[in-house]
Amino acid sequence: MPPTALIVIDMLNTYEHKDAETLVTSVRGVLPGITTLLEHARASDSPVVYVNDNFGQWRSHHGEIVDAALAGRHRSLVEPIAPDKNSLFVVKARHSIFFETPLAYLLGQLEAERLVLCGQVTEQCVLYSALDAHIRHFDVVVPQDAVAHIDGDLAEAALRMMSRNMSADVCLVEDVAFDG
Secondary structure, three states: OOOEEEEEEOOOOOOOOOOHHHHHHHHHHHHHHHHHHHHHHHHOOOOEEEEEEOOOOOOOOHHHHHHHHHHOOOHHHHHHHOOOOOOEEEEEOOOOOOOOOOHHHHHHHHOOOEEEEEEEOHHHHHHHHHHHHHHOOOEEEEEHHHEEOOOHHHHHHHHHHHHHHHOOEEEOHHHOOOOO
16 A cells, blocks of 8 residues: 555634534534544554645744634534644645645655545535645545535535546545555
8 A cells, every 4th residue: 555644624723704604514524534534544653734724814833723723613623633743734725735835745755645635625625635636646535424515515526526537535434544
């Protein structure tokens, strides 16, 4: 199995935005899957990389983003998945985890060839990130029970597109293995 990295997308969130309440419902449903992926990746010493919006706070760093999310209205959605001392962190400004970020370089340094994508939002950031990972020749895994959505119909379509057009392994958390 090629070296694998777990990528946690936009889970450090204050949920102070349009569609937040719809998203919160979905996040609650996938939180157990994300925590399981984190446990398995960490137990196998696979890299865990948080890639998160900075919400326009260009002077912020990852600690401030984590603190803001923990101080938000839905702390219970952030605490179980908060980065540990070994987690890596990349700040992004747009939908894709790769757009104008050092992520591709970091993954090259880690010698990662396979990316497990989890987080939010399936039909937006996860979809665009899967496409960008695919065109960079990464093997992409998207556990459908570890990605949250705002629009269920669009999320289902996005998962089908990732599988069909990007050769992503759309599976369940229980089917994901990490190599360490």
